[in-house]
Amino acid sequence: MTSLWLFLLILLPLLGEADGAWNQRQIRKKIHQLREIQNFKSFYSRIGLPKGAPSYVPPVEGFLTQPLDHFNRRNNATYKQRYWVNEEFWQRPGGPVFLYIGGESSESEYSVLAGEHVELAQKHRALLVSLEHRYYGASINPDGLTLEAIRFLSSQQALADLASFHLFISQKYNLTRNNTWICFGGSYPGSLSAWFRLKFPHLVYAAVASSAPVRAELDFTDYNKVVAQSLSDAVIGGSAKCLDRVRESFRVVDSVLQTGNVTQLEKDFFSCAPLHGPDDYTEFVSNLADIFMGAVQYNMESAGCDVRKICQSMISAKSAYEGLRIVNSMHIEFIGLKCVENSHEETLSDLRNTELSPTGVGERQWYYQTCTEFGYYQTCEVSSCPFSPLLTLNSQLDLCTQVFQIPTTSVRQSVQFTNEFYGADHPKSSRIIFVNGDVDPWHALSVLKNESRSEIAIFINGTAHCANMGPSRPTDPLSLQKAREEIADKISSWLQSAQLAV
Incomplete structure (x- = not known):
């Protein structure tokens, strides 16, 4: 057995197994696991030797008091x-600093060992640093998830953390203005990357914001509109028939x-428990819809997120209902579940759980x-949505009240403030x-056209x-290869201009 696969077998148990919870929560967990594995494989393929060999210098893990x-x-x-x-690639003392920004999940050493930003750091001899987001992973106090303590979780506090981290790293490594900082992030951290440049332009010279939903949206109807378009997109294996x-x-x-x-629905779709009333019905159709949402959002990241494969199953089945049943079974296998948890009370219990992970x-x-900043609720109350109209805005806003005691009026005001801020x-x-990417439903909330000569899409x-x-x-498809080249060219140009400005 090769060293790579030996270490991969060691890593897999550490990533955790899927439990009884379902829908997009479990899909995100699974994708998070698979990305860790991908970064692991990429790193060891690059260095060509097992971790712990004499010539390998591991990244430094530390904790900053904030x-x-x-x-x-x-x-x-x-x-x-x-x-x-x-520090593997860093050209002391004047090399740039590439900051990878963490988000709504834990981070690991692979945040500075693999990915586009690491390949760019190798090219530009940059110091690589990453910061785990407050209240996620290991960056949280033991009582952090209580109603009293969680109120200090916000994007604004997170940006202030980044500014404090900038000072800490600058002092620790004796950095000066000659060390140009560029930040990177994707999804919510992509928004943070753009906002860090926006709010702290004196600290970070440039930013890459990937799939960044910078516009907060309470009723995010366009999410499922893009999902519908992607399910009919022949480029990725979709079709109008699908x-x-x-x-x-x-x-x-x-x-x-x-x-x-x-009763037959419970049996056909492997419900863990009987469906009791409207709230469970909403959970049930939400879990089914999440299969398609996840497949579109993470298309081709894994065998379980493949629009082409799902559409083939839907079309080849003897009926639409049978196709849905088959696709559900495929996803249960992908996630690693025996049944699907459709209980609304279980969802409330999960969200009220203050135990740390x-x-x-x-x-x-x-x-x-x-509930306090972004909304982003993916609803199905318009005709363009291909799923159930039971996916309402109120059903999601009710969770804010039931779990966090946050009224709907407050959620609306918070979303408005985020956009103003x-x-x-x-x-x-x-x-x-x-x-x-045009397949990604989150692109509907991002910047899709050049805002200026240097604020580009x-x-x-x-x-x-x-x-x-x-x-x-x-x-990688040609369109992605060209995008990477464009990003790399722009980073090179900005690093050159930064040196000229010093």
Whole structure:
């Protein structure tokens, strides 16, 4: 057995197994695991030797003591925030600094060992640093998820953490103005990357914001509009027939739910427990819809997220309902479940759980941020949505009230404030690259056209969420290869201009 696969077998158990919870929470967990594995394989393929060999110098893991509330220094409470540093490529003393920004999940050493930003750091002899987001992974106090303590979780506090981290790294490595900082992030951290450049232009010279939903949106109807378009996109294996089959399958399910005679649905779709009333019905159709949403958002990241494969199954089945049943079974196998948890009470219990997990996706934390900053609720109350109209805005806003005691009026006001504070999809900054794929539903909330000569948008045909951020591969589509080249050229140009400005 090769060293690479030996270490891969060691890594797999550390990534955790899927439990009984379902829908997009489990899909995100699975993708998070698979990305760790991909970064692991990419790193060991690059260095060509097992970890621990004499010539290998591992990245440094550390913890920085941060104020819990940067905006009230009379509050002396602190927490420890995890970071990673990789000096492998750094040309001392004047090489640039590439900052990888963490988001709504734990980070690991591979945040500075693999990915597009690492390949660019190798080219430009940059110091690689990454910062785990407050309240996620190991960067949280033991009581951090209680209603009292979680109130210090926000994007604004996270940006202040980044500014404090900038000072810490600058002092630790004796950095000066000659060390040009460029930040990188994808999805929510992509927004943070753009906002860090926007709010702290004196600290970071440029930013790459991949799949960054910089416009907060309470009722994110365009998400499922893009999902529908992608399911009918022949470039990725979709078709109009596939989309029609999906629509029909949910109409059939909705008609059965309306009768209340749901025993056959429970059996056909492997429900862990009987469906009790409207709230469970909403959970049920949400879990089914999430299969298609996840397949589109993460298309081609794994065998379980493949629009072509799902559409083939929907079309080849003897009926739309049978196709939906087959696709559900495929996803249960992909996630590693025996049944699907459709209980609304279980969802509430999961989101109310204040126990800490040092790995994976922070679901309670992220839902709190949607309630207090972003919305992003993916609904199905318009005709363009191919799923069930039971996916309502109110059903998701109710979770804010039931879990966090946050009323709907407050959520609406918070979303409006976020857009006022950051500028939504017209942030009026400079030296930011917004990268999006047309398959990714989140591109609807990003910057898709050049805002200025240096605030540019790259739109990649046929790619999904954060496709450019992973390690480059020979199998990358031509559109993605060209986008990577454009990003690399712009980074090179900005680094040159930074040196001339010093």
